[in-house]
Amino acid sequence: MQHKNRQKKDKLARKNANENRSMRQRWHYFTLNVGAFALVFLALGVITLQILHATAYSETDISLRNLVANTQMISDEIQRSTDDFVPSQSETDHPKEPGLNRFNSQIILWNVDGQILNQDGLGDTYSQISSLNLSTENLDEVEEVTIIDESREYHFRTITSTTPDNTGEVAYITVLSNTDQIDNAVANFQQILIVSLIFFWLISIGIAYYLSRVNMKPILKAWKKQQEFVENASHELRTPLTIIQNNLDHLFTKPNAKIIDESESIAQALNETRRLAGLTTDLLTIARGDANEQTLDLTLTDIQPFIKQTTDPFKDLATIADKEFNLFNNGKAIVKVDQKKIHQVMVILLDNALKYTKAGDTITVDSHTSKRHWYIYVKNTGSNIADEDKDRIFERFYRDSTSRASETSGYGLGLAIAKQIIEDHQGTITVEDGHPHGVIFAIRLRKNYD
DSSP states (O other), X not given: OHHHHHHHHHHHHHHHHHHHHHHHHHHHHHHHHHHHHHHHHHXXXXXXXXXXXXXXXXXXXXXXXXXXXXXXXXXXXHHHTSTTOOOOHHHHHSOOOTTOOTTTEEEEEEOTTSOBSOHHHHTTHHHHHTTOOOOOTTTTOOEEEEEEETXXXXXXXXXXXXXXXXXXXXXXXXXXXEOHHHHHHHXXXXXXXXXXXXXXXXXXXXXXXXXXXXXXXXXXXXXXXXXXHHHHHHHHHHHHHHHHHHHHHHHHTOTTOOTGGGHHHHHHHHHHHHHHHHHHHHHHHHHHHHTTOOOOOOEEEEHHHHHHHHHHHHHHHHHHTTOEEEEEEOOOOEEEEOHHHHHHHXXXXXXXXXXXXXXXXXXXXEEEEOSSEEEEEEEEOSOOOOHHHHTTTTSTTOOOHHHHHSTTOOOSXXXXXXXXXXXXXXXXXXXXXXXXXXXXXXEEEEOOOO
16 A cells, blocks of 8 residues: 555656656747747847938938039039029029938038138028038048037038139038938837837747747657656566566576476466567667668569568468458559568558457458559458547557457557558558458558559
């Protein structure tokens, strides 16, 4: 009783430890996904803002440079500031420089002393820019200027250049283009971008939580499968090892006995040794499949002689067991398969058919081909398989109630190996009821060569 209680406590403790481990792993994936989304959105925001700031003023800067390079327009602007100004032919016949908005842009004429010469032409704007000083340090370079007028800031892009020759006392010309509208648009866009990135990042938190759950499902499934595999394998290995140990211990109690006197114990130990060898081979096959180490030795195979050679030994065994064996070997094709592994599948299915049928039952193998596939049906008229067992019959170590109670019960690995082999060949294997009773295993493989 105490032993059972201890086992229950140990099992519960392992379950709790596994749940805690899976929860930590899940939060680890969640944190990684949230961090990844955050980095992506941050990089997107930084790149977008850099591109925006790099391009928002590009058209204005190009227009400013083109304007100061247009000597005719500069000359016209200087003449406009004089009383005897007469529009030139270029000004009347041609449009102004693209990008120069007269409502947002101003042209300032300076003398060598830094005094503004076109105050009258500037009108009301002069009061706003009267605090502007001439700077000749960065001629022909676009600069940013902020002018404060009555506690309000005005932002300009400016460029200053020397005037052409023969322009009187005008020594320098400065072109200002107001950028308040652009600044406001950039600021609004920046706010919208930041809010949008934060909003979608919050959504990504939910997506990250969902992805962490989705990512953990195959891991938990594989872990559970591995745990079941280890537990079942340990249980199956324990039985033959215990029998062998008991028989050897029994032999030690009779050191003077003859071999013939203890032949039963020796035979039983040898029989369990053979079963143990077969079990370890099956376990190794499954383990290699899980590790993707299973390789196929594909060779061109003629279906008809292959099926005949595979089924002939079982036909003799069926005759000895007073069972009827029928072969419909109608498939005519050459396919590319691993002959040893497909032979192993046939041995598993036919061995099960012999085990779970009685004298007088019928075992049938039907091999035929279609245009694209090779079909193999292994049928028997034994007892049906319960519907709840059909869904699990290809699971490792699974045995239905009938096989567990039978002396012919195996380890429950044969059909799992058969399914693994067929899936390695990119085929399918299914089970269904025969009519009026019995079991039908159906294999479908692709034809690689006709």
